[in-house]
Amino acid sequence: MNVFLWNIILALAWALLTGHFTVNNFTAGFVLGYLVLWVVLSGEAKSSYFKKISLVIRFAFFYIWNLILASLKIAYDVITPRHRMKSGVIAIPLDAKSDLEITVLANLITITPGTLSLDVSTDRRVLYIHAMYIDDKEELIQEIKTELEKRVLEMLR
Amino acid sequence: MIEIIVTILLISGAAFMLLAAIGITRMPDLFTRMQAATKAAALGASFIFCAVAFFFSELGVTTRAAATIIFIFLTAPVAAHMLGRAAYLLGVPKWEGTVTDELRDRYNLEKGTLSSKSIDSIKKIPVYKQP
Amino acid sequence: MNIAEFTLLSKGLTVTIALLMAALFLAFIRLIKGPTLPDRIVALDLIATLIMGFIAIYAIGTNKPVYLDVSIAIALTSFIGTVAFARYLERGTKND
Numbered sequence: 001m002n003v004f005l006w007n008i009i010l011a012l013a014w015a016l017l018t019g020h021f022t023v024n025n026f027t028a029g030f031v032l033g034y035l036v037l038w039v040v041l042s043g044e045a046k047s048s049y050f051k052k053i054s055l056v057i058r059f060a061f062f063y064i065w066n067l068i069l070a071s072l073k074i075a076y077d078v079i080t081p082r083h084r085m086k087s088g089v090i091a092i093p094l095d096a097k098s099d100l101e102i103t104v105l106a107n108l109i110t111i112t113p114g115t116l117s118l119d120v121s122t123d124r125r126v127l128y129i130h131a132m133y134i135d136d137k138e139e140l141i142q143e144i145k146t147e148l149e150k151r152v153l154e155m156l157r
Numbered sequence: 158m159i160e161i162i163v164t165i166l167l168i169s170g171a172a173f174m175l176l177a178a179i180g181i182t183r184m185p186d187l188f189t190r191m192q193a194a195t196k197a198a199a200l201g202a203s204f205i206f207c208a209v210a211f212f213f214s215e216l217g218v219t220t221r222a223a224a225t226i227i228f229i230f231l232t233a234p235v236a237a238h239m240l241g242r243a244a245y246l247l248g249v250p251k252w253e254g255t256v257t258d259e260l261r262d263r264y265n266l267e268k269g270t271l272s273s274k275s276i277d278s279i280k281k282i283p284v285y286k287q288p
Numbered sequence: 289m290n291i292a293e294f295t296l297l298s299k300g301l302t303v304t305i306a307l308l309m310a311a312l313f314l315a316f317i318r319l320i321k322g323p324t325l326p327d328r329i330v331a332l333d334l335i336a337t338l339i340m341g342f343i344a345i346y347a348i349g350t351n352k353p354v355y356l357d358v359s360i361a362i363a364l365t366s367f368i369g370t371v372a373f374a375r376y377l378e379r380g381t382k383n384d
Binding site: 016114115 | 173176179180183184185186188189191192193195196197199200216217218220221223224230231233234235237238241242245251252254255256257258259260261271
């Protein structure tokens, strides 16, 4: 089921990139996507996909709003002559376990202005991030864990 | 109406990109430069592509613009992450205003592992030299 | 649809190109100044994104959406380039 969905997504991406929404083009994308999945996939993934769509949409709006706020904060620091920032590398304990969860979380942290994920420890318990505003370390960690990680895990589990 | 939307999107997108460029020249060390450059530039590019989608308002163009925005937001963090990690391993000098560095001394460069607790690594991160 | 019909938009395009040129200039300063190789790579990445913006604006100015394909290609190659540079830098740390 889930593999079928991925196949549809790949076919859609093909149709998007070539820019022709004809049946022939979509079929060509479907066949190509089938070949790609046949090469890439191993093991099986999970289903229960459709009830999570509302979660994803709400998260998208929340995240875009956060993105713009954080950009303005950095913009202020870039334009004004003094640097108010306190940068540093901090460790965030991870609740996310699988490859997918950690990847999505790390990418979302990187896209948020002000934080940049650097590396994951080999035992996958800690994510090291570079942050620009470490006014209170515990507060920053709590913020990332409750606002980002909890929502990501809700969506992916 | 569309003209106003497109103009606003274009100018704000270009302003974000200029902000990224100012950030890259003004920020004190590599990591803060990356923070300023990659995200603001990605945001600015997506604003400009939104403007393109509004201006042409054809299905083919809109889907291509959307695909480009999605692609930018998928690849920008991956590139930033890889570059940041490589730069940290190279020992690129950090700003003197850096408060904490919890990643220090946790790499074991011989085995290529990264501990979650502080250890005495066999090899310290070297001082940066031009490769 | 012709660009000459839009007076506000053609002024907006001029402003946008001026802003992007300033950004390109600043990115070039960082590219030349360095001081380390990763700094230069970040500057190159930024320049690639700026050029994508230029091409998108050019597509609006000439009213030819075909140019968008060029900026998609630049997005792809600049990503591959940055990743390749990062791999190269990291290999340097593991071998010595």
